[in-house]
Amino acid sequence: MGKDAHPTRYLVILIVYFIFIIDLTGANIFGANIEDADLTGAIMPDGKRYKQEASQAQAQVISMTREVIRTDKAPAPVGPYNQAIAASGKMLFVAGQIAIDPRLGDVVYKDDVTKQTQQVMANIEAILTTAGATFSDVVKTSVFLSDMNNFGAVNTVYAKYFSEDTAPARACVEVSRLPKDVLVEIECIAVIPDHG
Numbered sequence: 001m002g003k004d005a006h007p008t009r010y011l012v013i014l015i016v017y018f019i020f021i022i023d024l025t026g027a028n029i030f031g032a033n034i035e036d037a038d039l040t041g042a043i044m045p046d047g048k049r050y051k052q053e054a055s056q057a058q059a060q061v062i063s064m065t066r067e068v069i070r071t072d073k074a075p076a077p078v079g080p081y082n083q084a085i086a087a088s089g090k091m092l093f094v095a096g097q098i099a100i101d102p103r104l105g106d107v108v109y110k111d112d113v114t115k116q117t118q119q120v121m122a123n124i125e126a127i128l129t130t131a132g133a134t135f136s137d138v139v140k141t142s143v144f145l146s147d148m149n150n151f152g153a154v155n156t157v158y159a160k161y162f163s164e165d166t167a168p169a170r171a172c173v174e175v176s177r178l179p180k181d182v183l184v185e186i187e188c189i190a191v192i193p194d195h196g
Contacts, residue, residue: 065086065089065191066085066087066137067086067087068084068165069082070082077164077167080158080164081168081169081170082167082168085139085140085168088191089193089194090192091189091191092128092191092192093187094128094190096179096187097123097124097127098116098120098178098180098182098185099117099183100119100123107180110181110182113183113184114154114156114157116182116183116184117153117154117157120184120185121160124186124188131190132193133190133191133193135162136166137190137193138162138168138188139169140168140169140188141170141171141187141189142170142171142172142186143171143172143173143185144173144175144178144184144186145172145174146175146178146181146183146184148174150183150184154184168189
């Protein structure tokens with residue numbers, strides 16, 4: 001050893017060397033099993049980035065099913081919704097949307113529930129489209145109104161997006177107050193169709 005070398009430095013190098021030459025496949029280190037870990041992009045001991053081979057890649061296929069459930073043993077829908085929707089596949093949970101115009105970043109049509117509902121539906125449509133879904137993929141909505149007297153106006157706009165025979169299940173409630181004092185808020189759940 002040279003006069004500048006420290007014995008601890010050689011020990012650390014030796015330990016690192018052994019870690020990289022030992023095959024840890026299937027090892028269970030402190031309860032962590034790396035057998036199915038995705039190492040894509042990890043820097044390997046040779047300094048190269050790991051790339052998963054095509055034969056190793058696992059394609060996950062998610063298919064969507066959507067079925068309208070109807071029974072005469074429960075009250076019939078009184079608007080553009082169904083009693084229930086049975087769905088399976090990749091779920092999309094859209095947060096409650098209010099009448100904020102994304103270009104302005106502010107609430108629009110503060111006293112017009114019809115125009116607020118149109119903006120809400122435009123916001124929902126933008127989110128659905130970005131996720132690869134449409135209104136026909138929506139299986140459940142929740143509508144929140146600041147005044148139940150606005151139900152008819154909201155329902156008229158809502159019906160333009162959902163036909164009664166395939167409309168999603170829906171709940172509609174009056175609440176004491178909504179964010180930014182808007183008149184309507186709508187959230188939804190959709191099942192994203194498999195495009196593969």
